[in-house]
Amino acid sequence: MFTGIIECVGRIAAVEPRGGDCRMRIAAPDYLSGVRIGDSIATSGVCLTAIEIADGTYVADLSAETLSLTTAGSWQVGRAVNLERALTPDKPLGGHLVTGHVDGVGHLLEKTEDARSWRLEFEAPQELARYIARKGSVCVDGVSLTVNAVSGVRFGINIVPHTAAHTTLGELKPGDAVNLEVDLIARYLERLLSSREEA
Known part of the structure; x- marks a missing residue:
């Protein structure tokens, strides 16, 4: 983890x-x-x-x-x-629980400046979009991020100067492919609800 x-x-x-x-x-x-x-x-x-x-x-x-x-x-x-x-018992959980098991590949659509930050809009594969929720968590190229907006298969995030400088996200360009891992809790919640409906 x-x-x-x-x-x-x-x-x-x-x-x-x-x-x-x-x-x-x-x-x-x-x-x-x-x-x-x-x-x-x-x-x-x-x-x-x-x-x-x-x-x-x-x-x-x-x-x-x-x-x-x-x-x-x-x-x-x-x-x-x-x-x-990998996470150890003495390591702060500063982001969210990430497994390192990539769910799919998305693409950067737009990158715009917002004061000292950057707003990035991505397109996710159709089958993953349902797991991405506004103010939920998503992992992009290994980086834990908060989702700011969702519209269909598109979602937007904001990266502050520290994130831009200390990860690869600051170098992304429109069209670039990224690894996506959706929120672990969202996946298990869907499975639990579908099992209940089947029962």
Whole structure:
């Protein structure tokens, strides 16, 4: 589990195709102290397992499913990625509960300045839109955000200067693809209600 509060921005250092899936090396100097092999690191919202740690980098295997269902399939060397280590009992829950299991890929439609902040409008896949509610939570590329507005498959968020400067969201451009994870509670609530109706 994660919180969606980004701790570091790393960069893809190497991409090694391996017969349909791939292995990636992610550079994060001065961030990996205390990280051990087998630990989970949310990488732009995708939960990856560190299988090697050396020289300020970690290595992870990405399955064919991960590559096809997230933006990871398009990651190239040099790309910036948001990083967060797994939640521990002594870590503040500053964002919301995030699993690192990406639900789908959305796209940035508009980006406009609002005083010192930015307003971003995204389009979500149709099947995810019902889980996104005004003043609810959504995870975009691993970042926990509050939804400001919803209209059909579109939703808007606001990022303050700190978020723009310390995550990859400040560099997004209209048309860019992003990993989306909808609120965990919304998914379980729907399942509970549908089970009740079936009964």
